[in-house]
Amino acid sequence: MVRMGRLTKRADFTTVYGKGRSWANYWVVLRAFPNAMGTPRYGIVVSKRLGKAVMRNRIKRRMREGIRQLTPKGGWDMVFIARGPAAGANYHRLKGAMCELVTRARLFRLSAPGEGEP
């Protein structure tokens, strides 16, 4: 994931948290809010409650890989928050959970249909 496509500042996270809508399932919470730059940006939150540093880094790497496989439409800031059961989920289950949330939020690009199924 290129630097431009990431949420890096505390303020960006606060904005998405405060003003954005949210969707959730058993593993992941998605919060999203439109931005002004026309390209999507992503953020990942893994709480310290999910494990030690090795476990948290593994979850973040799997979620980054999941985001890389998605092609949503631009102009939105999205924050994926891992919930407790995500610590025990493998990559495919996490990707499926993230795809489901993006589909429900109708953030997939219209020109690339059929990306919904994991």
Add this chain to the structure above:
RNA sequence: UCAGUGGGCCGGGUGGCCGCGGGCCCGCGAAAGGCCCGAGGAAAGUCCGAGCUCCACCAGGCGGGAUGCUGGGUAACCCCCAGGAGGGGCGACCCUACGGAAAGUGCCACAGAAACAUACCGCCAGCGUUGGCUUGGCCAGCUAAGAUUUAGUUGGGUCUAGCCUGCCGGUAAGGGUGAAAUGGUGAGGCAAGAGCUCACCAGCGGUGGGGUGACCCACCGGCUGGGCAAACCCCAUCCGGAGCAAGACCAAAUAGAAGGGCUAUAGGUGCCUGGCCUACCCUUGGGUUGGUCGCUGGAGGUGGCGGGCAACCGCCAUCCUAGAUAGAUGGUCACCGCUUUGGGCUGGGUAACUGGCCUAGGGUACAGAACUCGGCUUAUAGGUCCACUGGGGUC
């Protein structure tokens, strides 16, 4: 072969597809392309010690902290090595906050005579003494037989012996306790006892010898009075404080905001003093909360030679080996290792036992650099190597 002790090392591999960070080259370019590099033994806990940066600087004191057998190593250390002492183990070997209780203060609950000052109970009876009782002798009086005398009885004013009580004295052996009781055991000795004497052991002091030293060995001497300093403390040695969110620079931004103190006044990183420095300082409120540097080549790794018992040190050669910043070093699939459980086939051996192949299933740890090193501590599936100890068997 079984059980164990000490030390070292490894801690998955190969391939496909899709990706990430950094450096260099080529580009106008953070684009595309090419080449190279990219987690650990603990990266962890942040428990010690340093480098580095800032606090303007210097000196002294107070306060505080740390260490604590000896000698070395090191930049330094609560680290490491070697040795001593004490303790544990049959042994290889292991463990130890291991200075001082004759500098002072404090504490030692309950129990106990008593917890550190010597009293109490008890034991002894040589000498003196108060009172009482008993036995025997002596003396005096009375009564009976009556010649001195004998017997009985009364009285102690006298002596002796014993007992009780009190004072004085000799003792520290004994005193159900307690975690701990004034050296221990045995023998002699004594009025009773006691290192009072003797033998052995433990402790103390002295002399001589060995060792750099902790300490050890030998001889001699007199005779010995508790524990706790991870209680305050004393002694010796060491330590200024904070920490890379240290700190420096660039850009942007609010506002020239309010209050207070101003020539010995304010400030100067725990406090005080002195020198000295700054001229403005302090408090409140507000703004920025972006980028670059610090940032990775270092008490560095590997090999050889030399010194040293060792830790380690010196010289030479050679190598460059992570630098992220919502935080890279991966995701996924397949196969193979390793290990373990069950089943089947099979080899060696009389047997106990031991090996090979196939198949089904399980497991494959602890854990992620964040300024950098040296240590310590803690976590860790499994595997492997070396040296050694004890028991059993065979030759």
Add this chain to the structure above:
RNA sequence: GGACCCGUGGUGUAGCGGCCUAACAUGCGGCCCUGUCAAGGCCGAGAUCGCCGGUUCGAAUCCGGUCGGGUCCG
């Protein structure tokens, strides 16, 4: 990343090395009071003092280690 603080009944706090078999408040259970509830009164239960070692005759307390919570920084 760094610097610190705290662990004692369900909860919030006390607690001189021996009087600790651990105190107080609140909460909990039962009884009394009341027509009923609250308040009040009486009684009771509830703690391996986070865990593991060490010092001491003796540890909640002193000293190490470890685990779990929490706070602060520019």
